[in-house]
Amino acid sequence: TSARGFFSTLQPLFAEPVDSVFSYRAFLWAWCTVNTRAVYLRSRRQECLSAEPDTCALAPFLDLLNHSPHVQSP
Numbered sequence: 001t002s003a004r005g006f007f008s009t010l011q012p013l014f015a016e017p018v019d020s021v022f023s024y025r026a027f028l029w030a031w032c033t034v035n036t037r038a039v040y041l042r043s044r045r046q047e048c049l050s051a052e053p054d055t056c057a058l059a060p061f062l063d064l065l066n067h068s069p070h071v072q073s074p
Helices: 004-008 024-035 060-067
Strands: 038-042 054-058
Touching: none
Parallel strands: none
Antiparallel strands: 038 054
16 A cells, blocks of 8 residues: 555556556465565675665566475585
């Protein structure tokens, strides 16, 4: 709901109504897709990184660990 104003500005990019493109169901799908490929880490303060104490980082390479029964992680 809080992002509706932003999404409405994207209407010129879509033939269909943005309410049908950016639905709650689509949000849940996107959230689950991103968060199943993300890790949380604590990083040292650097200008190029977020100032938040815990940062979410996408790590799609981690998915490869699920493709072999012989993988060992530390």
